[in-house]
Amino acid sequence: MMNIMRVKSMKVVLTVVLAVTLLLSACGGQANDSGNTLGSSGNSPQGSDNERVKLTILSTAQTQNPESGVEKEFAQAFMDIHPHVEIEFISVPTNDAYAKIITMATSKQLPDIFVNTAEFYTQAYEMGITADLRELFDESFVNGFHPLALEQTEIDGQMVFMPNFTIPMGLLYRADWFEEEGIAPPETWDEFMDAARRLTKDTNGDGIIDRWGFGMVGTKNSSGGSRYVPMMRTFGVKELYQDENGNWETEFDSPESIAFLKLFTDLVFEGLVPPGPLQTGYAEAVTMMANEQIAMMITGPHTIGAVLAQNPDLEGKLAGVPIPKQVEHASTLGLLGYSIYKDSPNKEIAAEYLKFTMEKENAIRWTQVTGRLPSRIEPLQDPAINNDMLSGFVKAMDYAYQIPNVPYYAKVYDYVGEAYQSVILGHETVEEAAARAANSIREEIDRNR
Amino acid sequence: MKSSVGSIARRNQFSGLWFVFPSAVLMLALITYPLMFGGYISLFDTNLINRWDFVGLKYYAQALTDASFRRDIGTTFLYTFLVVAGNFIIGMALALLLNRNIRGRWLFRSILLLPWLIPDVVIALLWKWLFNPMYGLVNHYLTVFGFISQPLDVLGSPDTAMAGIVIASIWKGFPFVMVLLLAGLQSIPKELYEAAEIDGGNALQRFRHVTLPGIMPVLIVALILDTVWFFKHYTVVWLMTSGGPINATNVISISIYQTAFADFQFGRAAAMAVIVFVICYVIGFVYRRLTPAYEN
Numbered sequence: 001m002m003n004i005m006r007v008k009s010m011k012v013v014l015t016v017v018l019a020v021t022l023l024l025s026a027c028g029g030q031a032n033d034s035g036n037t038l039g040s041s042g043n044s045p046q047g048s049d050n051e052r053v054k055l056t057i058l059s060t061a062q063t064q065n066p067e068s069g070v071e072k073e074f075a076q077a078f079m080d081i082h083p084h085v086e087i088e089f090i091s092v093p094t095n096d097a098y099a100k101i102i103t104m105a106t107s108k109q110l111p112d113i114f115v116n117t118a119e120f121y122t123q124a125y126e127m128g129i130t131a132d133l134r135e136l137f138d139e140s141f142v143n144g145f146h147p148l149a150l151e152q153t154e155i156d157g158q159m160v161f162m163p164n165f166t167i168p169m170g171l172l173y174r175a176d177w178f179e180e181e182g183i184a185p186p187e188t189w190d191e192f193m194d195a196a197r198r199l200t201k202d203t204n205g206d207g208i209i210d211r212w213g214f215g216m217v218g219t220k221n222s223s224g225g226s227r228y229v230p231m232m233r234t235f236g237v238k239e240l241y242q243d244e245n246g247n248w249e250t251e252f253d254s255p256e257s258i259a260f261l262k263l264f265t266d267l268v269f270e271g272l273v274p275p276g277p278l279q280t281g282y283a284e285a286v287t288m289m290a291n292e293q294i295a296m297m298i299t300g301p302h303t304i305g306a307v308l309a310q311n312p313d314l315e316g317k318l319a320g321v322p323i324p325k326q327v328e329h330a331s332t333l334g335l336l337g338y339s340i341y342k343d344s345p346n347k348e349i350a351a352e353y354l355k356f357t358m359e360k361e362n363a364i365r366w367t368q369v370t371g372r373l374p375s376r377i378e379p380l381q382d383p384a385i386n387n388d389m390l391s392g393f394v395k396a397m398d399y400a401y402q403i404p405n406v407p408y409y410a411k412v413y414d415y416v417g418e419a420y421q422s423v424i425l426g427h428e429t430v431e432e433a434a435a436r437a438a439n440s441i442r443e444e445i446d447r448n449r
Numbered sequence: 450m451k452s453s454v455g456s457i458a459r460r461n462q463f464s465g466l467w468f469v470f471p472s473a474v475l476m477l478a479l480i481t482y483p484l485m486f487g488g489y490i491s492l493f494d495t496n497l498i499n500r501w502d503f504v505g506l507k508y509y510a511q512a513l514t515d516a517s518f519r520r521d522i523g524t525t526f527l528y529t530f531l532v533v534a535g536n537f538i539i540g541m542a543l544a545l546l547l548n549r550n551i552r553g554r555w556l557f558r559s560i561l562l563l564p565w566l567i568p569d570v571v572i573a574l575l576w577k578w579l580f581n582p583m584y585g586l587v588n589h590y591l592t593v594f595g596f597i598s599q600p601l602d603v604l605g606s607p608d609t610a611m612a613g614i615v616i617a618s619i620w621k622g623f624p625f626v627m628v629l630l631l632a633g634l635q636s637i638p639k640e641l642y643e644a645a646e647i648d649g650g651n652a653l654q655r656f657r658h659v660t661l662p663g664i665m666p667v668l669i670v671a672l673i674l675d676t677v678w679f680f681k682h683y684t685v686v687w688l689m690t691s692g693g694p695i696n697a698t699n700v701i702s703i704s705i706y707q708t709a710f711a712d713f714q715f716g717r718a719a720a721m722a723v724i725v726f727v728i729c730y731v732i733g734f735v736y737r738r739l740t741p742a743y744e745n
Contacts (some may be wrong), residue, residue, distance in 0.1 A: 106498060128499045220693040275600050279577075407714075421694045422695050
């Protein structure tokens with residue numbers, strides 16, 4: 001009898017515990033917009049010059065060299081001007097930034113300022129975590145941004161993030177090697193292939209190729225996809241577009257797309273890229289450029305800073321041009337900037353800091369050290385930026401297109417990556433790979449209608 | 450008399466509950482609550498902040514009818530099987546060797562434990578560079594010893610990428626199995642081996658009839674832990690191949706991570722995670738049922 005009673009009471013206890021857990025789960029899951037009058041990390045609301053203010057900034061630049069040093073310089077200069085302000089950075093690698101922001105947002109622990117990009121800003125806006133920067137910046141400051149850059153930061157008339165810099169996709173090349181060979185920077189894909197063939201060679205006479213014409217980022221992720229798609233667009237093809245009825249469609253299986261996929265994979269088959277292209281990510285390609293193993297790569301001007309950080313002897317030997325064209329040039333702006341947390345108690349100070357980083361001298365200093373171009377018109381026109389090394393990338397900005405604003409766009413890069421990897425590995429023909437990728441994209445469109 | 454015995458028994462019962470209470474609270478907070486919350490999320494199309502659209506079991510149906518999900522589960526089973534088998538073969542062999550009275554045994558034990566102490570991130574990058582077709586030591590020595598004439602792109606080929614990540618994972622995982630089995634071996638009384646020798650048993654027979662039954666409880670625990678650990682493994686695979694090339698190494702944990710943090714489909718990712726949890730639970734259940742010696 002005692003045992004039966006014991007078992008029954010244990011069951012009752014366990015049932016109650018489970019029910020409480022379920023209830024807690026349900027309550028914890030629902031949105032709670034009760035608001036947070038304190039800033040993140042327990043900051044007190046911004047005060048006057050006599051009250052200390054702690055500004056927290058979630059930055060991906062802090063994990064990169066040489067960007068982290070320059071960003072800290074700006075922060076120190078701002079703190080020198082505003083002694084009551086203390087700036088603290090939260091470092092996060094670029095690949096983990098979105099996961100970090102989402103995690104912090106769900107626990108209402110977002111910092112005052114957090115990194116934002118053209119790929120993530122619609123998600124951030126939908127989550128309701130971004131302040132409208134048009135309410136914090138005056139109109140003359142807002143109008144000082146490159147119009148294409150500004151366009152890609154706005155939703156429903158709100159400025160969701162401030163574009164700190166842009167890394168327009170272009171062709172980075174070894175200007176000194178081109179000069180030695182008597183080759184002009186390629187304007188078309190035919191000129192590009194010719195240059196790649198001539199620059200692939202055995203430089204030390206041991207019978208083994210040790211320099212390749214092109215450094216292909218062939219990984220199946222956003223690094224690979226974000227390079228492939230603008231190149232494909234130069235063939236007049238769109239990976240995603242809206243038709244006249246507003247429905248999304250893809251041209252990935254069009255003859256022009258297939259033609260580009262063939263050109264891209266022929267780079268591997270002709271031996272114009274180093275071994276292991278499918279495992280070559282951005283970091284590996286930068287190292288190859290720094291080690292003088294490749295002559296060209298599709299990338300943004302920020303790579304110049306990264307290459308020179310590894311090999312300062314390459315100063316003055318690198319230059320950029322827009323991505324070669326078949327029909328038209330194309331590029332993406334690669335915007336990266338900062339949003340201010342909607343519930344931050346330090347919005348005005350945060351806005352002042354962001355404006356400070358955008359002052360002309362700071363923007364020029366940033367570009368000179370990192371190679372990332374300013375997104376404001378005035379510094380873009382300065383000769384310190386519009387020089388031999390960077391002018392090609394500045395020109396590429398004029399060919400920038402807006403990345404389609406759909407939540408599944410990252411999946412498009414995946415399908416694109418699968419297509420070129422499949423052809424390179426000999427698993428499919430270009431036609432088969434293009435057809436399969438196009439079907440996958442259409443299925444994704446249907447899933448998200 | 451009876452009532453005083455009863456009240457003592459009740460007091461003892463509640464005392465026991467109070468002792469267990471702190472651990473129970475921790476388990477609820479750190480295990481049960483996240484599990485239940487994950488299940489809750491799987492029923493919604495949500496961004497976790499301000500959008501919670503109830504979809505019921507839609508994401509479960511989508512996952513189970515999605516060919517790529519089934520493909521990734523199959524890849525995960527293959528990866529897990531190969532890694533666990535490798536861990537046990539190598540772990541058992543080394544445990545048997547280290548159980549002998551050899552000189553410098555403590556040194557060998559320390560060295561062989563090292564891979565387990567190295568973080569997964571370091572191991573992944575280490576092996577990625579070892580397999581690099583241009584700079585890697587694997588290609589260098591295979592070429593020097595004449596096994597290959599052209600560099601082998603181990604991680605860049607769907608035929609060899611799985612082997613690459615399995616080797617790296619076994620290198621990381623075997624010490625755990627080795628240590629557990631060594632502890633089990635040392636608990637087997639020497640007299641049993643002596644008796645088996647007297648009865649004319651050879652080495653293989655002694656292993657089968659003395660060693661295996663003796664370490665069966667530890668073996669099962671190690672098997673369950675190792676299987677579940679590698680079934681949901683992420684770090685080494687992601688850093689070495691990102692699930693490629695062409696999904697050849699796309700284990701289910703990578704799919705779940707991509708769905709959540711690249712596609713921002715948290716409900717769908719949660720549904721996939723719940724399915725993986727059920728699979729892991731069934732694996733543990735099957736292991737226990739298939740080992741009558743453990744049950745006895």
